[in-house]
Amino acid sequence: MVPVRTTKAQAITTCVLGAAVLLHVGCSSPKPDLASPVSSLRIQAAASAAAAGDQAKVGDLITLLGSDDPAVRLVAIRSLERLTGQTLGYRHHDPEPQRRIAIQAWNEWQQSRAKTTDPHRDRPTSPDMNLQTAADRR
Numbered sequence: 001m002v003p004v005r006t007t008k009a010q011a012i013t014t015c016v017l018g019a020a021v022l023l024h025v026g027c028s029s030p031k032p033d034l035a036s037p038v039s040s041l042r043i044q045a046a047a048s049a050a051a052a053g054d055q056a057k058v059g060d061l062i063t064l065l066g067s068d069d070p071a072v073r074l075v076a077i078r079s080l081e082r083l084t085g086q087t088l089g090y091r092h093h094d095p096e097p098q099r100r101i102a103i104q105a106w107n108e109w110q111q112s113r114a115k116t117t118d119p120h121r122d123r124p125t126s127p128d129m130n131l132q133t134a135a136d137r138r
Contacts (some may be wrong), residue, residue: 034060039069046072050079058083062106065090065099073099080106 030036032044034057046064049057061083064076073092081087088109090102 034064039067039072042067042069042072043075046075046079050082053083055083059110062103062110065092065103065106 030038030041032041032048034042034045034049036042036045042064046057046061048054049061058080061076061080064072065080067073067076070092077087077090077092080090088102088105090099090106092099094102
């Protein structure tokens, strides 16, 4: 058997290609998530929630108002505005003490909304519910 000589360039190319294959196989592209540690994924998730009209994400969007990243805060408040029609005085560029006051207003708003949202409220409560219909009497 004849020894095979590889050049330094070939060895580097082989290592780079091997690493690329391992990365491709071992990693999938991250999905937008409001709880992601990656700001761009939080921004995408916030924008998607607003575009979809996803009221279930309002609490998570309120949490994002406290982000260290001003871009995350901006998209969070715009998403909340789109979903609720209000900002409650929150401005993403205000100093932190002012933002904390506005975040507290958002938390209070959410708590009051939770208290007034009764899952049984929209259910019919007519005493006539037990009456037979004309079709049942036949």
